[in-house]
Amino acid sequence: MNDLRxxxxxxxxxxxxxxxxxxPTENIYEAISVVAKRANQINAEIKKELIEKLEEFATYTDSLEEIFENKEQIEVSKFYxxxxxxxxxxxxxWLEGKIYHRNTEK
Structure with a gap:
């Protein structure tokens, strides 16, 4: 994944x-479609990365009443x-030309 920072x-x-x-496509709808697909990929990557980082701080307890505040976990959440x-x-x-795309119909 690209460095988000x-x-x-x-x-x-x-x-x-x-x-x-x-x-790049000479068609606004095609451009929007390409960018939307890339946004979905980025969202999935961010979500996966966030879940992995938050699991490092996970504490499992038998009681739902126990809530632990973890400063590192809060900082990770704030970053995202x-x-x-x-x-x-x-x-x-897209504007920087970093997304590869092709029209399979052409």
Missing amino acids: KTEAPVSTVTIDKNKFDS EKLPKPHAIAIQE
Whole structure:
């Protein structure tokens, strides 16, 4: 997976030039489809990574009343909350030409 700390994807909403966005495919719908598929991949990668990191801190108890605050676990969660959303990362990768795509119908 790409290093998420180095992504230049915006954390907030930004306007993107439509002509720049759809220029690799010359079809806005195809471009959106490619980016959406990549966003789903990124989301799955982030989710898998987060679950693996949080399992390192997991404590299993018999009582539901016992809640442990783990500072490391909280820091990991905060890091992932501050990341750009998967769709923003996918759009940034698309605009930088980092996503390979091909139209199988052509």
